[in-house]
Amino acid sequence: MTVSVESDAATGRGPATRQGRGPAGTRRRRRGLAAWGFALPFTVLFAVFMLVPVVSSLYMAFTDMRGADLKTPFAVNFVGLDNFAAALTDPKFLQAAGNTLYFVGVAMPLTLAIALLLATLLNSGLTWFRSVFRVGFYAPVVTSIVAVAVVWRFLLQPDFGLVNSALGVLGIDGPRWLTDPAWAMPSLIVMATWRNVGYSMVILLAGLQGIPRDLYEASSLDGAGAVRTFRSITVPLLRPTLLFCAVITGIGYLQFFEEPFVMTQGGPLGATNSVAYEIFNQFGFGNYGLSAAMSYVLFVAIVILSFLQFRLLRPKS
Template identity: 65%
Template sequence: MTDVPGVRDRTVAPGPAAAVAVAPGPRRPARAGRTNRTLAGWGFALPFAVLFLVFTAGPVVASLVMSVTDLRSADLLDPFGVNVVGLDNYVRLFGDEKFLTAAGNTAVFVVVGVPLTMALSLLVALGLNSGLVRFRTLLRVGYYLPVVTSIVAISVVWRFVLQPDTGLLNEILGFFGIAGPNWLGNETFALPTLIVMGAWRNLGFGMVIFLAGLQAIPKDLYEAATVDGARRFARFRYLTLPLLRPTMLFVAVITTIGYVQFFEEPFVMTQGGPLDSTLSMAYATYNQFGFGNYGYASAMGYVLFVIVVLLSIVWFKLLRNNVDD
């Protein structure tokens, strides 16, 4: 009964249903459930982990060890006769004229090829995104097709197109009375020709990424800018480019990594010639492995790896600050 005057006691006596106690069932320990989930996760990850250790991490560590030795192909029969030379292989690289030539060619390929590829990719993406171009789906497929086509097949076709006497390009130039040069046999034209070919082949990749970035920009922003009196170039400069910087960062890093390692084009089309004018760092590393200089070639490979990392950091420094803003 309640002690407050005027307030009726509403306490309900427990009925038979309330008196029934539910007996707790057997409870599974939480620790056992977490253990089973952990074991299941490791079970799914184990095949990948084994393959990664055997085919990726293992060779990376082995090549790092090889880079500080004088290992040659003849030493494979007597691995205990290999000498540790420390950083001598790396010091030797900076006095190797052929390697320095390859580094210079690679630098030209990257410095010219990456901006050219990005500019062409963005230009094509802007055209396809404008809505003024017909058959956009067909064009997207056509531009992207070289990306998924074998680079060896593409290089063979380009080599026939660029033949000095019977090549299609010189035949077209001859129709207009222009004598075309030996594109791949001339020291002046060989590397620029490979740069143009690389830009054409990788244009489709950048186009797809830029097109996705353009379609992610809200149209309301363009409508508001138009109402405020911004013209087309102003909208592109002050609206499109700033909002595309994350996309530009991704395309720049991926394209740079690919161009630093360019190998198939000179291997198939010029064999590094003429006069080493198209010799790349990756091709020079391949040649050293072919000569049996495994330790020296491994040092070349790690220098190439450091260059890729440094260039990626440079792109992040140039574009990341604007991305974070």
């Protein structure tokens, strides 16, 4: 006991200090309170605008809540999985799901391929103009999607649009881009790719610039061609960046809404109706329970797509 007391006296750390009740413990508590004070505004905003709506929508997905039930939200009937069954058997929702898969299956690989091509070109040359091109390709990303959609709607007008006017000069009779079921979705895919390719290009360009140049020099000395170098060095070292771009692009494209909302209203004949747009329509019709169930079906689709992307593109150890 004497040795312990003398040791505490020599070091200035008594039992109270060791148990967190001394000056050090007080400073630690103050830092903790300060940290919680800084985190409190975000925590409150997250709880009010994110957590509560998510929990409420999950509750609605298992009830028959409609617009008339807003005054008594807890007096609705619990219907279990009926809303999910109704969503998965609704022809309009199934068509919207097919349209969304078509959009994602074509637009996502197209966006990533063009972004990787542009990033590779900018990384291999055009040093003086790299910043200019980077800003030029990224400008559509920061432009309002509604403004972009309105401009593209005028460009694709069948009678006086710039695209068909240019085709007319070449003697080609352009199609009715947004009113023909065969051309409406490809038109939206082209517009979405044009708008989003700049974001992935900038990220991929940063990833390419992080690859050591020594590897390319060694590959060149070994006699490897451009294709072999790209496949053996660029792609493996770029997998984390490709994974990030693929996940972000896939999540965004699965939720595509503004394009059909502004340009086609889901038409013609439902050819551009998306899952997000169908959720919006059902919510507008007052079918809150069904709309919430559809949103969670979309959430599950996002989780599955992200999981598959992680499985396919994760870096190999």
